[in-house]
Amino acid sequence: MSLQTDTAARPGAGWALPAPLRRIAADPWLFGIFVLLTLSVLVFAVLPIVNVLKQAVWTPEGFDLAALKTTLAQPFVWRALGNTLILGATSALVATVAGFVMAFAVTRTTMPGKGFIHAAALLPIISPPFVMALAIVILFGRSGLITRELLGIRNANVYGFHSLVLIQSLAFTPIAYLNIKGMLQSIDSALEDASASLGGTRWTTFRQVTLPLVTPAILSSILLVFVKSVEDFGNPMLIGGPFSTLAVEAYSQMVGYFNLNAGALLASLMLIPSMTAFLIHRYWVSKKSYVTVTGKPTAQSIRISGARVVLPLSLVCYFLALTILLFYATVFYVSFTKLPGVNNTLTLDHYRTVFTAGFDTLGNSLYLAGIATPVTAIAGMMIAYLLVRRAFPGSFLLRWGTLLSFAAPGTILGIGYIGTFNTPPLLLTGTAAIIIAAMVVKNLQVGIEAGTNQLQQIDRSIEEASTILGASSGRTFTSVTLPLLRPALFSSVAYAFTRSLTTLSAVIFLVSANWTLITVTILSQVETLKTGVAAAWCCILVVVVLAILALMQLVLNRSARER
Amino acid sequence: MSNVVFQNIVKQFPAAGGAPGGLAVQDLDLTIEEGSLVTLLGPSGCGKTTTLRMLAGFETPTSGRITIGGRDVTHLPVNARNVGMVFQSYALFPHMTVRQNVEYGAKLQNLSKAELNSRVDEMLETMALTPYADRAPSRLSGGQQQRVALARAVVTRPKVLLFDEPLSNLDAQLRERMRDELRAIQLRLGITSLYVTHDQSEAMAISDRVVVMRNGVVEQADTPMNVYARPGTAFVAEFMGKANILEGEVQEIGEATVRTRIAGASFELPRGPHPLRPGQRVRCVLRPEYLRIDPQGPLTATVKRVVFQGGHVEYLTEIGGQECTVTDAQYFHGGIAEQGRPLRLALDTRPVWMLADDQNTNALKAA
Ligand SMILES: Nc1ncnc2c1ncn2[C@@H]1O[C@H](COP(=O)(O)OP(=O)(O)OP(=O)(O)O)[C@@H](O)[C@H]1O
Ligand SMILES: [Mg+2]
Numbered sequence: 031m032s033l034q035t036d037t038a039a040r041p042g043a044g045w046a047l048p049a050p051l052r053r054i055a056a057d058p059w060l061f062g063i064f065v066l067l068t069l070s071v072l073v074f075a076v077l078p079i080v081n082v083l084k085q086a087v088w089t090p091e092g093f094d095l096a097a098l099k100t101t102l103a104q105p106f107v108w109r110a111l112g113n114t115l116i117l118g119a120t121s122a123l124v125a126t127v128a129g130f131v132m133a134f135a136v137t138r139t140t141m142p143g144k145g146f147i148h149a150a151a152l153l154p155i156i157s158p159p160f161v162m163a164l165a166i167v168i169l170f171g172r173s174g175l176i177t178r179e180l181l182g183i184r185n186a187n188v189y190g191f192h193s194l195v196l197i198q199s200l201a202f203t204p205i206a207y208l209n210i211k212g213m214l215q216s217i218d219s220a221l222e223d224a225s226a227s228l229g230g231t232r233w234t235t236f237r238q239v240t241l242p243l244v245t246p247a248i249l250s251s252i253l254l255v256f257v258k259s260v261e262d263f264g265n266p267m268l269i270g271g272p273f274s275t276l277a278v279e280a281y282s283q284m285v286g287y288f289n290l291n292a293g294a295l296l297a298s299l300m301l302i303p304s305m306t307a308f309l310i311h312r313y314w315v316s317k318k319s320y321v322t323v324t325g326k327p328t329a330q331s332i333r334i335s336g337a338r339v340v341l342p343l344s345l346v347c348y349f350l351a352l353t354i355l356l357f358y359a360t361v362f363y364v365s366f367t368k369l370p371g372v373n374n375t376l377t378l379d380h381y382r383t384v385f386t387a388g389f390d391t392l393g394n395s396l397y398l399a400g401i402a403t404p405v406t407a408i409a410g411m412m413i414a415y416l417l418v419r420r421a422f423p424g425s426f427l428l429r430w431g432t433l434l435s436f437a438a439p440g441t442i443l444g445i446g447y448i449g450t451f452n453t454p455p456l457l458l459t460g461t462a463a464i465i466i467a468a469m470v471v472k473n474l475q476v477g478i479e480a481g482t483n484q485l486q487q488i489d490r491s492i493e494e495a496s497t498i499l500g501a502s503s504g505r506t507f508t509s510v511t512l513p514l515l516r517p518a519l520f521s522s523v524a525y526a527f528t529r530s531l532t533t534l535s536a537v538i539f540l541v542s543a544n545w546t547l548i549t550v551t552i553l554s555q556v557e558t559l560k561t562g563v564a565a566a567w568c569c570i571l572v573v574v575v576l577a578i579l580a581l582m583q584l585v586l587n588r589s590a591r592e593r
Numbered sequence: 594m595s596n597v598v599f600q601n602i603v604k605q606f607p608a609a610g611g612a613p614g615g616l617a618v619q620d621l622d623l624t625i626e627e628g629s630l631v632t633l634l635g636p637s638g639c640g641k642t643t644t645l646r647m648l649a650g651f652e653t654p655t656s657g658r659i660t661i662g663g664r665d666v667t668h669l670p671v672n673a674r675n676v677g678m679v680f681q682s683y684a685l686f687p688h689m690t691v692r693q694n695v696e697y698g699a700k701l702q703n704l705s706k707a708e709l710n711s712r713v714d715e716m717l718e719t720m721a722l723t724p725y726a727d728r729a730p731s732r733l734s735g736g737q738q739q740r741v742a743l744a745r746a747v748v749t750r751p752k753v754l755l756f757d758e759p760l761s762n763l764d765a766q767l768r769e770r771m772r773d774e775l776r777a778i779q780l781r782l783g784i785t786s787l788y789v790t791h792d793q794s795e796a797m798a799i800s801d802r803v804v805v806m807r808n809g810v811v812e813q814a815d816t817p818m819n820v821y822a823r824p825g826t827a828f829v830a831e832f833m834g835k836a837n838i839l840e841g842e843v844q845e846i847g848e849a850t851v852r853t854r855i856a857g858a859s860f861e862l863p864r865g866p867h868p869l870r871p872g873q874r875v876r877c878v879l880r881p882e883y884l885r886i887d888p889q890g891p892l893t894a895t896v897k898r899v900v901f902q903g904g905h906v907e908y909l910t911e912i913g914g915q916e917c918t919v920t921d922a923q924y925f926h927g928g929i930a931e932q933g934r935p936l937r938l939a940l941d942t943r944p945v946w947m948l949a950d951d952q953n954t955n956a957l958k959a960a
Contacts, residue, residue, distance in 0.1 A: 052653075056670050491684035497671045498649055498678045499698030499749060509697075513688045 075435035078446025085294035121198035129206025150351035160264030165357035189271025206251035213247035308437035365565035399530035402469035410477020436475030440535030477522035484518035602657035635806035677746035685730035856913030858891035890939035
């Protein structure tokens with residue numbers, strides 16, 4: 031609001047500052063917090079990314095076009111970019127189609143066993159991204175349980191594009207499934223009823239009403255999975271083999287060849303597809319949405335029960351769910367097997383190794399995620415509040431800073447962090463703080479989004495009622511807004527915690543001798559072929575995550591019952 | 594002293610795109626006497642809520658000055674004004690009990706524990722909410738929620754109380770009861786109040802003064818009686834209830850009455866404050882209840898449409914080419930006239946009101 035304040039300054043009109051300044055003067059504390067958060071976002075999200083972009087074109091001797099040209103002339107750069115794009119596009123399409131089939135079957139048909147399908151679909155979401163990679167090697171590798179034991183194939187080649195597509199599709203189908211399911215549930219069933227009452231057949235209703243209404247969710251799933259695939263580091267690292275992606279190539283240039291320029295350049299290239307997908311999503315897909323997603327499932331009346339539809343859909347769903355379960359069961363089995371494919375005797379050795387080696391790295395992960403989680407959730411809620419309810423001058427910096435951190439792949443963030451925080455006064459390399467910062471920045475946007483959605487559903491006059499009763503803005507926030515944001519707070523706590531615990535792409539650059547993380551440990555064990563121990567760790571990690579999520583749910587239910 | 598004065602208030606919202614939009618409120622001058630209840634009435638979008646929110650402090654006037662009890666509050670923050678407000682949606686804190694809701698504002702006033710409790714208890718008692726003190730607001734009926742909202746607004750003893758369409762969420766019957774309850778409590782507490790509604794009967798029933806607004810401008814501010822019976826403009830006449838505005842011609846100007854010809858019949862109408870001259874055309878406000886069916890009546894109307902409403906029958910008729918609504922509560926004696934039939938009407942001339950039309954206004958200005 032830019033008011034014509036000059037006219038207000040007539041005699042006796044009291045002091046009249048320009049509107050933006052008046053807003054600051056009214057809430058100096060809030061403005062202080064705003065400045066603090068904005069600066070943090072600039073330092074921890076924007077600056078590292080800018081540094082990587084700079085590093086890509088600057089050598090220690092200054093801007094070096096020749097060096098840039100040399101790097102760009104190398105075929106591996108373009109191969110990695112092409113591979114990344116092809117893998118991303120394929121995985122996005124496959125995962126979205128599979129996710130749509132599952133979501134449609136669960137919300138619109140009488141398919142039996144929906145609970146089972148849903149539970150199976152959630153598994154990949156709460157586990158480290160590369161559990162699948164571990165399983166596929168054991169199942170389909172050279173001495174794979176299926177390829178060699180079952181089919182007797184020698185020299186099966188599991189490494190490469192085909193395996194990556196399979197694994198990423200399985201890992202990311204749940205994302206598409208949840209996304210599309212939410213949209214399908216929030217479509218007012220009266221719309222489909224109306225189509226049926228107007229004489230539309232099931233197929234007409236599906237084509238003319240349901241499909242157009244969920245198109246935004248379908249498109250957004252495609253883009254989301256694409257971004258996830260571009261960002262994925264663990265799976266291509268383990269089973270990409272000769273099929274190298276940007277994330278892996280950037281890592282090996284940085285860590286393997288100490289080629290900072292090439293690493294930074296590759297990471298910068300990752301920004302192009304990610305940002306493009308993200309901007310398309312923000313400025314096109316989200317504008318096409320007809321449904322206001324209230325998060326409240328509406329009553330569903332029409333359910334398709336004809337076997338001609340339900341049977342094929344069920345078959346696809348069960349096949350997907352069972353495949354996911356097979357992969358996890360494999361990891362579980364391997365964790366109790368001496369040397370799968372070679373010596374299949376059951377053993378507790380791997381767990382013994384784990385217990386004797388100690389839980390230091392798991393403890394580290396829990397400890398750092400435990401610190402990062404509340405910071406992420408609270409900062410997310412505060413930023414949502416500042417962006418939705420307050421318009422301080424400069425809030426666009428905060429908005430775009432957080433958006434950038436979300437769209438940017440973990441790799442560029444990780445590389446940016448080592449480049450940015452290695453000199454005083456920002457000397458953080460090797461500390462716990464740098465890992466925590468990366469965890470917070472990577473997950474912040476999800477909290478902001480949850481908080482924003484929740485805030486938009488809270489009638490503004492509830493906060494006004496508090497102000498007019500004499501409460502300051504700070505007071506209103508803590509005693510009215512924050513309690514009402516609790517559902518969003520809890521969901522972002524759950525998200526931030528699982529993500530922080532299972533993340534790899536950014537933190538792989540940041541771990542140090544003092545602070546190493548469980549995901550990194552598992553990765554190195556897989557690389558050194560200690561598959562059994564890695565599998566044991568994966569199982570323990572999944573159990574820990576499940577236990578903590580269950581505990582959170584318990585606390586949430588208890589506190590909900592208290593009111 | 595806590596009378597409220599709006600002086601030359603203008604409010605302009607920035608339109609989308611940065612260019613200045615239309616004026617939501619224009620040159621508003623308004624005084625709310627201490628202890629009185631003033632209603633802002635008008636069609637949707639006329640600037641009622643904006644005016645109210647400027648007094649609350651949620652909006653800042655583009656220009657002009659607002660004082661409460663002589664103190665300039667134009668730029669005072671909301672939480673420093675000590676005004677109470679009952680919101681359209683009630684805006685009860687959903688995560689607090691009834692008692693916690695009522696306590697909230699009082700707690701911010703640094704009262705002693707004993708004072709706080711006695712005030713809150715008394716307020717819950719007054720509003721008949723004591724049995725529900727520990728319930729969540731979502732588990733109350735609409736009327737009870739309304740009372741919690743009122744209790745919460747007045748427990749802090751505000752200088753001014755604001756209501757933004759507080760009854761619009763209630764069903765018709767409850768609305769009337771709550772309306773009377775609100776007024777009784779306002780009178781008892783003697784609290785200066787500004788009330789926004791677009792329901793004219795609610796406005797008349799509850800207010801000391803009614804302010805009719807249109808497009809951000811005050812059309813008329815007067816007692817409920819005057820706004821209804823002596824409207825300043827055709828807009829006010831029509832907004833305040835069913836009104837027939839029939840054109841007539843001034844024939845002869847007497848001491849207290851004016852002989853006026855309406856649709857071929859002559860009437861001695863009361864002489865209003867506006868200057869008149871013989872031969873002038875005037876517009877007369879005839880409420881439907883001023884007309885009655887009378888076989889000897891001087892006016893002849895043609896029935897165009899009949900609407901049966903239970904307590905009365907409403908005839909939409911035409912008199913000398915002008916539309917005119919007539920109500921008949923005595924239909925069980927004379928029967929209901931059919932469409933197309935002629936209807937003889939008599940007119941009770943005493944309440945008839947002549948509008949100051951543009952010509953008259955010009956004459957007034959020239960004088
Ligand atoms: N925040 C705002 N930004 C821009 N224009 C606004 C804003 N609030 C109100 N207006 C405009 O100001 C005018 C007056 O609005 P106001 O809300 O005061 O109307 P109202 O009389 O309360 O109507 P209703 O009976 O529908 O509540 C309207 O034209 C409205 O569109
Ligand atoms: Mg309004």
